[in-house]
Amino acid sequence: MLEKTKNIARQILEEKKASAVFGLMRNEWNIIQPHLFEDPAGLANLVLEPKWLLAKLAMRILRSSPENYKLAVICRGCDERALIELIKRNQIEKENLLTIGIACSQEQAAICLCDRPYPEKLDAGEKVSGVDPFQDERVRKFLIGNDKERMKRWADMLKRCIKCYGCRNSCPICICEPCKLEDDVWVQRGVVPAETITFHLIRAFHLSDTCVACGACQEACPVNIPLLYLQLGMRKTLREKYGYEAGLDPETKSPVLSSAFEKPDTDREFPDWINSLREEDES
Amino acid sequence: MNQPRILIFACKWCGFIGADAAGKKRISLPSRFRVIPMECASLVETDAILRALAGGIDGIAVLGCHIGGCRYNNANHTAIKRLELLQDLLDTTGIGSSRLLLSFGTAHEDYQFEEIIKNFFDELTLLPPLDPWL
Ligand code: SF4
Numbered sequence: 001m002l003e004k005t006k007n008i009a010r011q012i013l014e015e016k017k018a019s020a021v022f023g024l025m026r027n028e029w030n031i032i033q034p035h036l037f038e039d040p041a042g043l044a045n046l047v048l049e050p051k052w053l054l055a056k057l058a059m060r061i062l063r064s065s066p067e068n069y070k071l072a073v074i075c076r077g078c079d080e081r082a083l084i085e086l087i088k089r090n091q092i093e094k095e096n097l098l099t100i101g102i103a104c105s106q107e108q109a110a111i112c113l114c115d116r117p118y119p120e121k122l123d124a125g126e127k128v129s130g131v132d133p134f135q136d137e138r139v140r141k142f143l144i145g146n147d148k149e150r151m152k153r154w155a156d157m158l159k160r161c162i163k164c165y166g167c168r169n170s171c172p173i174c175i176c177e178p179c180k181l182e183d184d185v186w187v188q189r190g191v192v193p194a195e196t197i198t199f200h201l202i203r204a205f206h207l208s209d210t211c212v213a214c215g216a217c218q219e220a221c222p223v224n225i226p227l228l229y230l231q232l233g234m235r236k237t238l239r240e241k242y243g244y245e246a247g248l249d250p251e252t253k254s255p256v257l258s259s260a261f262e263k264p265d266t267d268r269e270f271p272d273w274i275n276s277l278r279e280e281d282e283s
Numbered sequence: 284m285n286q287p288r289i290l291i292f293a294c295k296w297c298g299f300i301g302a303d304a305a306g307k308k309r310i311s312l313p314s315r316f317r318v319i320p321m322e323c324a325s326l327v328e329t330d331a332i333l334r335a336l337a338g339g340i341d342g343i344a345v346l347g348c349h350i351g352g353c354r355y356n357n358a359n360h361t362a363i364k365r366l367e368l369l370q371d372l373l374d375t376t377g378i379g380s381s382r383l384l385l386s387f388g389t390a391h392e393d394y395q396f397e398e399i400i401k402n403f404f405d406e407l408t409l410l411p412p413l414d415p416w417l
Pocket residue numbers: 051076077078079104108109110112114115116117118213214215
């Protein structure tokens with residue numbers, strides 16, 4: 001898989017399809033870091049592990065580059081989905097982005113609780129099947145029980161928060177300037193632990209229909225709060241009610257943005273008289 | 284136990300008319316609620332709902348027009364979808380979706396408003412307090 005990725009990257013650079021390939025490099029001190037490969041010779045040091053989301057960095061690079069700068073990003077499934085969500089939000093110009101999609105291993109998918117451990121545009125590696133997060137023992141243990149038990153569990157967990165903003169900063173799609181989490185109107189400033197309902201749930205809900213379940217928030221959290229679990233229920237609802245998943249393609253908009261007639265949910269029925277109203281509307 | 288506190292966001296074309304009429308008729312209602320008139324239910328910010336819960340409000344009601352009856356280009360559809368998603372998050376965290384009442388096209392009349400508020404009030408009285416979160 002590594003050799004194949006290197007070949008694709010080399011080809012892209014030699015044919016000048018992109019100004020640079022963005023991936024991970026093992027540097028001279030044996031440390032792995034994100035790197036812009038501009039010279040094909042440098043690709044010798046390219047590596048694919050560990051999991052490292054590059055979408056947000058790629059967005060920053062593209063934003064601060066001249067207009068015709070094209071970037072080829074080596075990305076896993078979640079990274080590709082994040083890039084697509086950023087395209088949808090007009091943060092990345094579609095024309096300026098190429099992807100080299102690589103598949104994740106079964107072990108990685110199990111660690112990430114990932115239901116799609118491969119990009120839609122797969123260039124190197126073999127697809128493995130995803131994991132249903134709701135079948136996972138850790139998730140089940142955390143989310144079962146009645147409201148009272150769940151509330152206690154989350155409250156205990158979220159009280160550990162040291163308000164480092166790591167969850168926000170690491171999320172590839174959390175990009176607003178200014179951020180509501182830094183605004184006193186919404187979240188009390190200068191208190192630790194962060195206000196539970198506002199800080200955590202405002203963040204979680206802003207990502208409701210755009211979270212690609214990459215798990216970066218959770219991995220960044222220094223006190224091990226299972227932040228991904230906050231998103232799972234909403235992702236499930238979007239899939240079951242509207243057949244929607246974030247980040248699969250740049251054209252499909254979130255159902256939350258459209259009228260219920262264009263994108264009805266599967267278990268809501270409209271009475272007949274509403275259809276008659278619709279016809280009047282349209283005529 | 285203290286009486287629950289309710290915050291109501293009411294679209295001025297339907298829910299607010301019901302609320303107003305209930306007031307004019309002097310219908311007796313639980314006392315601890317406030318109505319905020321909105322131009323449209325779609326303008327109710329989800330963040331404001333969370334802010335209210337954090338501020339000690341026990342339940343929030345969003346009253347909008349019926350599906351198909353919105354004055355603003357079906358904006359209430361997006362409101363329902365968005366708020367239902369928020370209900371999911373409330374369920375995930377154990378706050379419970381029953382603290383967020385969504386009612387569309389059901390509060391045009393004074394007696395309808397009365398019924399909705401009274402029922403909501405009764406339901407909230409039965410819920411465990413939000414204390415661990417505050
Ligand atoms: S979340 Fe999925 S796609 Fe991303 S690294 Fe984990 S297994 Fe791979």
